[in-house]
Amino acid sequence: MTSQGSTWPASSGSGRQSRQAERQQEITDVVIAEGTVRIDDLAERFGISAMTVHRDLDELEARGLLRKSRGMATAMSTSLIESSDVYRLARQNQEKEEVARAALDYIEPGQAIFLDDSTTVLRLAQHLHRKTPLTVITNVLTHLNGLNGVRDISLIALGGDYHNWCSAFMGRMTLEAIARLRADTFIMSTAAITDDMCFHQSPETVDVKRAMFESSKRRILLVDHTKFERRALHALVRLEEYDLVVVDSKTDEAHISRMEAQGINVLVAPRAGHTERRRSED
Known part of the structure; x- marks a missing residue:
C-alpha cells in the first residue's frame, strides 16, 4: 500500500x-x-x-x-x-503497461533489485507495492520520489551528477556506487534493438546500465515492439545475455522466432483480458 x-x-x-x-x-x-x-x-x-x-x-x-x-x-x-x-512518457503507454505487468511475476519478495531510468520500468515500479518487502536500488529521481514512503520498500539511492533530461544521476560516482553492490535482479529497457543488440543514444546511460547489469545475478529486459524499428549509436548488451526478454503483444512474430532460435528466453506479454503466452523457460 x-x-x-x-x-x-x-x-x-x-x-x-x-x-x-x-x-x-x-x-x-x-x-x-x-x-x-x-x-x-x-x-x-x-x-x-x-x-x-x-x-x-x-x-x-x-x-x-x-x-x-x-x-x-x-x-x-x-x-x-x-x-x-x-x-x-507519452509513447506506447499500453504496450509498456503490458510488459511491466508481465515482468512483475518475476520479482520475488525479499529481493534487491536495480531499476534503470526507462519509462517502461517506471510502469513496473508503480506496481512494486504488490511484491514487498523489496530493496530497490536506483539512480532515478522519479523512482525515489514515487517509492518514498511505500511500506516495506527500502531505497538505496545512487548519487552522482544529476541529468534533468532523464531525471537520473550518472557519472563516475554513480558507477563506483554500483560496483560496491550486488543485486538479485536488474530490470531495464533500451532505446533500440539492432542485430539483436541493445543500443542507446547516451554513452553515460550505457555506462550505468552496463554497470547494473554486471552487478546483478539475474537480468530482465523489457521492450515494446517499436524498439525493433529504431536505431541508436552506442551498443550495450546482446539479447542472448539476458535471462529474460519481455516483449509486448504487437511484436512481430519474425523477431520472436529469431530470438527463440538463438536460445533467448522470450516472454510475450498478454493483452488485457488475454491469456499469457509463455515462451521458452529457464
Whole structure:
C-alpha cells in the first residue's frame, strides 16, 4: 500500500499537473513536427497565455527537448529528443503497461533489485507495492520520489551528477556506487534493438546500465515492439545475455522466432483480458 506522500509523473496522475504534462507533450509534438514555431502561435493554438508557454518551454528546454530563443521554439536533435523522459512518457503507454505487468511475476519478495531510468520500468515500479518487502536500488529521481514512503520498500539511492533530461544521476560516482553492490535482479529497457543488440543514444546511460547489469545475478529486459524499428549509436548488451526478454503483444512474430532460435528466453506479454503466452523457460 502506497502512502499519500508517494508521487509519480503527472502523466500517470490527474488534475493540474496532468493537464500541464499533457500540454507540454502536445507542444513538443507540434514543435518537433514543424521544426520551429513562434511562441505567440503556440499560445494561440493552445489557448493559453504567452507567459504559460514560456514556462512550459523553459521546462522542456531544461529536459533537452526544445530550444527557446527570440520568440521562437525550436526542436533539438532527434537523439536528444528521444532520450528525454518527457518525450518517452507519452509513447506506447499500453504496450509498456503490458510488459511491466508481465515482468512483475518475476520479482520475488525479499529481493534487491536495480531499476534503470526507462519509462517502461517506471510502469513496473508503480506496481512494486504488490511484491514487498523489496530493496530497490536506483539512480532515478522519479523512482525515489514515487517509492518514498511505500511500506516495506527500502531505497538505496545512487548519487552522482544529476541529468534533468532523464531525471537520473550518472557519472563516475554513480558507477563506483554500483560496483560496491550486488543485486538479485536488474530490470531495464533500451532505446533500440539492432542485430539483436541493445543500443542507446547516451554513452553515460550505457555506462550505468552496463554497470547494473554486471552487478546483478539475474537480468530482465523489457521492450515494446517499436524498439525493433529504431536505431541508436552506442551498443550495450546482446539479447542472448539476458535471462529474460519481455516483449509486448504487437511484436512481430519474425523477431520472436529469431530470438527463440538463438536460445533467448522470450516472454510475450498478454493483452488485457488475454491469456499469457509463455515462451521458452529457464
